[in-house]
Amino acid sequence: MTKAYLTTKxxxxxxxxxxxxxxxxxxxxxxxxxxxxxxxxxxxxxxATGAKPTPVNLVSSLIDGGFFRKPKDLGSVKVALEEIGHxxxxxxxxxxxxxxxxxxxxxxxxxKKRWLYTG
Numbered sequence: 266m267t268k269a270y271l272t273t274k275x276x277x278x279x280x281x282x283x284x285x286x287x288x289x290x291x292x293x294x295x296x297x298x299x300x301x302x303x304x305x306x307x308x309x310x311x312x313a314t315g316a317k318p319t320p321v322n323l324v325s326s327l328i329d330g331g332f333f334r335k336p337k338d339l340g341s342v343k344v345a346l347e348e349i350g351h352x353x354x355x356x357x358x359x360x361x362x363x364x365x366x367x368x369x370x371x372x373x374x375x376x377k378k379r380w381l382y383t384g
Contacts, residue, residue: 266283267282267287268281269281269288271295318351320351320358323346324346324358324362324365327342327346331384332384333371333382336374337381337383338379338380338381339359339379342382362382371384372384
């Protein structure tokens with residue numbers, strides 16, 4: 266294996282390892298400007314909690330905060346999420362709450378033809 270050590274104009278040291286023909290080819294490309302450097306892609310920032318603000322995560326945070334100590338209907342959940350800046354239609358929240366009921370994170374009670382959710 267052949268090694269070549271290069272130092273760029275800004276002081277970065279590059280080590281190339283390979284067969285003599287590979288090193289020679291890379292050296293020619295570097296000298297002739299045949300290689301292009303691309304900037305590192307930007308990474309998306311992750312929320313401080315580490316979890317994305319999905320409806321399930323948001324309703325789970327309401328559960329942890331004690332919102333469901335008293336039975337709440339679907340409209341109350343929608344209003345509570347809007348108060349913290351997340352707007353979802355009730356048609357999206359209904360399956361989310363049902364999913365949490367099936368995971369036993371919430372309970373569901375039928376009261377006068379409507380469902381109430383409690384923790």
